[in-house]
Amino acid sequence: MAEPSATVPGRLALIRRPGPLLADGLVTHLKKSSVDLDLALQQWDAYAACLRSAGWETLEVPPADDCPDAVFVEDAVVVAGDLAVLTHPGAAERKPEVDGVEGVVRDLGYRVVRITDPGTLDGGDVLKVGDTAYVGLGGRTNGAGIAQLEGHLRGVGLRTQAVTVDLALHLKSAVTALPDGTVIGWDPVVDWPDAFPLYEGVPEEGGAHVVVLDEKLLLMAASAPRTAELFRGRGYDVVTVDISEFEKLEGCVTCLSVRCRG
Numbered sequence: 001m002a003e004p005s006a007t008v009p010g011r012l013a014l015i016r017r018p019g020p021l022l023a024d025g026l027v028t029h030l031k032k033s034s035v036d037l038d039l040a041l042q043q044w045d046a047y048a049a050c051l052r053s054a055g056w057e058t059l060e061v062p063p064a065d066d067c068p069d070a071v072f073v074e075d076a077v078v079v080a081g082d083l084a085v086l087t088h089p090g091a092a093e094r095k096p097e098v099d100g101v102e103g104v105v106r107d108l109g110y111r112v113v114r115i116t117d118p119g120t121l122d123g124g125d126v127l128k129v130g131d132t133a134y135v136g137l138g139g140r141t142n143g144a145g146i147a148q149l150e151g152h153l154r155g156v157g158l159r160t161q162a163v164t165v166d167l168a169l170h171l172k173s174a175v176t177a178l179p180d181g182t183v184i185g186w187d188p189v190v191d192w193p194d195a196f197p198l199y200e201g202v203p204e205e206g207g208a209h210v211v212v213l214d215e216k217l218l219l220m221a222a223s224a225p226r227t228a229e230l231f232r233g234r235g236y237d238v239v240t241v242d243i244s245e246f247e248k249l250e251g252c253v254t255c256l257s258v259r260c261r262g
């Protein structure tokens with residue numbers, strides 16, 4: 001896709017360049033496999049270009065090169081309305097990633113709050129659908145973290161509903177949502193499909209991850225061609241990016257950016 005001539009007002013995506021230690025990133029549900037750093041950088045560039053092609057301005061959060069998983073920037077901050085919630089990641093190795101995000105969201109004018117001990121929360125566990133924030137309770141996010149987030153989100157008109165996550169790393173590793181509010185997931189890793197008023201299974205694991213670029217346009221991983229076709233058949237436009245090197249580290253298209261909708 002060609003780079004656009006102009007961004008659409010109110011569409012800003014935070015991204016964070018992969019660091020030199022990327023290959024040392026955590027894996028929980030997958031077996032460790034070798035990550036090609038050069039290829040990962042190319043894929044990350046293409047991912048960012050794809051956001052820009054859809055009218056999104058991209059803003060780089062300062063790198064956190066000591067943290068292998070910092071590229072998965074979605075885990076460090078949750079934005080909702082005028083609020084930015086700095087998270088307290090569940091994995092000790094990932095806690096320092098949050099520091100470099102604070103200045104960026106402050107400069108953007110967000111009201112900044114944070115999740116603190118004993119709470120833990122990863123942004124990848126937070127799925128907003130309409131006025132509900134579904135929050136995964138699992139390996140990275142605990143009950144205290146969810147309780148703190150609930151208090152913060154109430155102030156911006158969101159209700160919070162906890163959803164158990166055992167089969168996947170994060171809630172959004174298992175499910176995301178289409179623009180019409182249908183929650184989509186790959187059944188083998190969805191613990192509680194009944195938690196969502198509208199749920200539909202998709203045929204591929206990577207097909208469960210959509211970045212909603214606008215009401216008609218979805219960004220998906222190239223690893224889910226059958227699901228992309230399924231959504232095209234429903235009238236959506238779908239652009240795909242190859243993120244194989246990030247998938248080896250249990251990353252997906254959603255966690256490589258934080259979409260700030262103005």
Ligand SMILES: NC(=O)NCCC[C@H](N)C(=O)O
Pocket residue numbers: 025026027028069072074075091094123124125169170172173249250251252254255
């Ligand atoms: N939100 C996400 O799904 N983030 C992916 C994080 C992957 C990273 N290797 C981790 O285990 O934390």
